Amino acid sequence: ELKVEQNPLFLSMQEGKNYTIYCNYSTTSDRLYWYRQDPGKSLESLFVLLSNGAVKQEGRLMASLDTKARLSTLHITAAVHDLSATYFCAVEDDKIIFGKGTRLHILP
Amino acid sequence: DAGVIQSPRHEVTEMGQEVTLRCKPISGHDYLFWYRQTMMRGLELLIYFNNNVPIDDSGMPEDRFSAKMPNASFSTLKIQPSEPRDSAVYFCASSDGQGAWEKLFFGSGTQLSVL
Numbered sequence: 001e002l003k004v005e006q007n008p009l010f011l012s013m014q015e016g017k018n019y020t021i022y023c024n025y026s027t028t029s030d031r032l033y034w035y036r037q038d039p040g041k042s043l044e045s046l047f048v049l050l051s052n053g054a055v056k057q058e059g060r061l062m063a064s065l066d067t068k069a070r071l072s073t074l075h076i077t078a079a080v081h082d083l084s085a086t087y088f089c090a091v092e093d094d095k096i097i098f099g100k101g102t103r104l105h106i107l108p
Numbered sequence: 109d110a111g112v113i114q115s116p117r118h119e120v121t122e123m124g125q126e127v128t129l130r131c132k133p134i135s136g137h138d139y140l141f142w143y144r145q146t147m148m149r150g151l152e153l154l155i156y157f158n159n160n161v162p163i164d165d166s167g168m169p170e171d172r173f174s175a176k177m178p179n180a181s182f183s184t185l186k187i188q189p190s191e192p193r194d195s196a197v198y199f200c201a202s203s204d205g206q207g208a209w210e211k212l213f214f215g216s217g218t219q220l221s222v223l
Contacts, residue, residue: 033211033212042215043214044214048211090212094164098143098150098153101150
């Protein structure tokens with residue numbers, strides 16, 4: 001059974017700092033997704049990573065995929081308060097399975 | 109496009125009652141997914157359809173849950189009878205499945221409270 005584990009599950013950080021969220025998974029999939037969810041809202045797609053070594057960047061967020069290590073990272077550079085949200089990684093096997101999410105709280 | 113449309117946004121019902129959640133996927137999307145989100149379990153995939161046909165319903169928790177997709181623009185998730193432990197946010201999502209799943213487009217969700 002496919003397992004997707006994120007860590008940390010909760011992160012509180014100061015504005016301006018850098019940090020990384022990790023997503024480990026148990027299958028050999030090379031398709032991984034990152035989503036953002038604001039409190040009380042739906043999920044919004046951030047990145048689609050479709051091969052080993054894939055790297056995508058959008059503003060202060062950068063996602064990468066290492067299929068050999070079965071690991072994806074979401075790196076936050078110089079965090080700002082607007083990035084406060086819950087971030088989910090999801091892995092595609094024969095279906096798409098989500099991690100538990102990382103609740104990110106950025107302090108002004 | 110209006111995106112994935114779910115109704116109702118909120119549903120409060122009493123234990124034992126039938127609940128029907130509705131979803132209209134994005135036009136042209138061949139895949140439709142139902143997820144359930146709770147604090148304890150996170151996002152769980154309940155069932156997904158391809159071209160209106162249920163492909164994998166292994167996530168449906170019990171026989172009390174059923175889902176249908178009578179046509180490409182409409183799906184329902186029904187719980188009968190409902191129980192307090194069914195309280196959760198239920199999301200519908202669709203994708204065009206071009207080559208891979210690519211990304212899912214989520215609806216706004218239905219917040220279900222079973223008293």
